Amino acid sequence: MPGDHDVLFKTLADPTRRALFERLCREGEKTVAALTARAGVSQPVVSKHLGVLKRAGLVRDRHEGRQTHYSAQLGALAPLIDWTSQMAGFWQSRFDQLEDLLKRMDQ
Numbered sequence: 001m002p003g004d005h006d007v008l009f010k011t012l013a014d015p016t017r018r019a020l021f022e023r024l025c026r027e028g029e030k031t032v033a034a035l036t037a038r039a040g041v042s043q044p045v046v047s048k049h050l051g052v053l054k055r056a057g058l059v060r061d062r063h064e065g066r067q068t069h070y071s072a073q074l075g076a077l078a079p080l081i082d083w084t085s086q087m088a089g090f091w092q093s094r095f096d097q098l099e100d101l102l103k104r105m106d107q
Contacts, residue, residue, distance in 0.1 A: 004079035011056040017049045021058055024072035031067045
């Protein structure tokens with residue numbers, strides 16, 4: 001769906017959200033407290049960003065007692081991967097056409 005990548009781009013455009021998502025990708029599941037400790041922003045701000053990431057499908061939460069654990073959902077990146085693959089194919093085709101044109105001009 002065309003809107004899927006728009007939501008993902010908008011969600012990941014924010015540097016704090018992107019950093020939280022990247023950290024979850026690299027380090028695995030983390031509590032809100034653990035994410036807040038190195039986020040450089042307050043816990044309510046981290047929670048707000050995690051909510052946006054969750055609505056976009058980029059993270060999943062799991063409640064354990066009073067703590068909420070978050071983990072990255074890498075499959076949610078599929079629309080962006082598809083879009084970048086399409087763009088790469090488009091530009092590769094353009095470069096191939098340009099190369100063909102330059103070869104014909106050299107002859």
